[in-house]
Amino acid sequence: MSVVVTGAAGFLGNRLAQNLAKRGAQVVLCDQIEPPVVPAGGRALVGPLEETLGAAIASDTRAVVHLAAVVSSGAERDFDLGYRVNVDGLRGTLEACRARCAQPPKFVFASSLAVFGATDAADDATPTTPLNSYGAQKAIGELLVNDYSRKGFVDGRSVRLPTISIRPGAPNAAASGFASSILREPLAGQRAVCPMDLDTDLWLASPRSALRSLEHALDVDGAAFGDYRCVNAPGVTVSVEEMLAALARHGGDRGLVDFVPDPAVAAIVGTWPARFDTSKAAAMGFPDACSIDAMVRSHIEDELN
């Protein structure tokens, strides 16, 4: 199985490429930066998406996992870049599949809870009325993936991922970055800044859980999506207070977290729902997300040992 992963130097992309290689896939890793790891049997193509797609997607490409993106704060700051990468980049990838693949490849698109706006709770029938450009671009992406699937150009699967915590390493331009740093930094004995209140609820998934969702989206029968090729991935609702309590339970010092309200973060993250009904994902066999304690534990296991 030959699988193309875009954004394969990124946090999820590089781990996914390694997992897929372990499962025997020949992985083509596309990213504008050099992937930190190129797994055995894999091939890296480094450059802007539009320049590598021609070499990446071929007649025998069986699957594409499209992760290349400008994330939330980045897309809010640079409107043109966000549309160019998140909309035009996706469209270019879908077009490459349509033009080159002998059979419609499976096409997993990493969407996001950011497609929702101004609602406290969401299910798979909640309208996508995003209040930030990143969410608008992801919602447009879902419509494209569904329409290209309906036409038989790809066998598409959009998966709306929760905010991921704990994201290891340096923060990217995601407005939700604090959802990782307020745990990650204190676990490493460092101070962190929390821009939101203690009683802010978040919709979270661990890296392991998000990767399981992307892999399951690749494995599942496309027909299981029903009429519309999109699903809310599993996650858990956790407040900032509950996160810091879990931090303390695992030996972290919650006193290392300073609360400094940030209106720019609140304007993005504050519009995302924190409570989800994910019964469609459950019915499709997506594995449950793990608890906040398991999230902290897996970070310690995967990153700190």
Place this chain on the structure above:
Amino acid sequence: MSVVVTGAAGFLGNRLAQNLAKRGAQVVLCDQIEPPVVPAGGRALVGPLEETLGAAIASDTRAVVHLAAVVSSGAERDFDLGYRVNVDGLRGTLEACRARCAQPPKFVFASSLAVFGATDAADDATPTTPLNSYGAQKAIGELLVNDYSRKGFVDGRSVRLPTISIRPGAPNAAASGFASSILREPLAGQRAVCPMDLDTDLWLASPRSALRSLEHALDVDGAAFGDYRCVNAPGVTVSVEEMLAALARHGGDRGLVDFVPDPAVAAIVGTWPARFDTSKAAAMGFPDACSIDAMVRSHIEDELN
């Protein structure tokens, strides 16, 4: 007030341009074909949208009504043309406003009930899961108009119009064309073909009602839209049987209608909801749509006398 109307040679666009001119607006009519009427004080720019926008939209443009489109069956038949006109054409128009206008112009976008799929009834909180390319392109358009509004580039207003009946003149490439022809042709003593069953329900508005909705969308305070710049316009639910009964009441011969099922039409029109809750439109002061009898009457008054 200088107002740009795109698609101004089209059915709604040309009538709207005339109405706006009567209200004192200086109208710029953009279309790839020559508008049948250029109202007094108006100016026609003929050519593909991307070639006329530069001359049409200027620093003092106060409003844009974007109607240029490839309609439902056309967009289903020619996938690339649909995306080029319905998505890229809209984006180009929004970008021209962003680049050129001194103040964010009012921007009315004609969306459609086709954004919905696989639901019998819809309200303003029904998710847009379209099952045809035209609907996907319109749903993408709504997301763009909202995001450009949120950013302050335009003062956007997306209006989801019902199927329009009775559309006078020659049919265009709309899959819902029969909703006009099964009344229009018999009223003119001619035969018509109905591709759907007698008990098919449709969501309809007369041309007058659709024009009132577009004009009200231009007049209303943008803040009335609330968080999201989109509204389901008023319409009425009418079955094919009720349409033919109204035809007979107004002297038409329903025997002139032949029933010939068309799966291509059913695949598009059959996925559109026929029952709407339009309480958002009502609260915003959009005028009610008229009854099927008034639709037939206004066609006779406006077109046959």
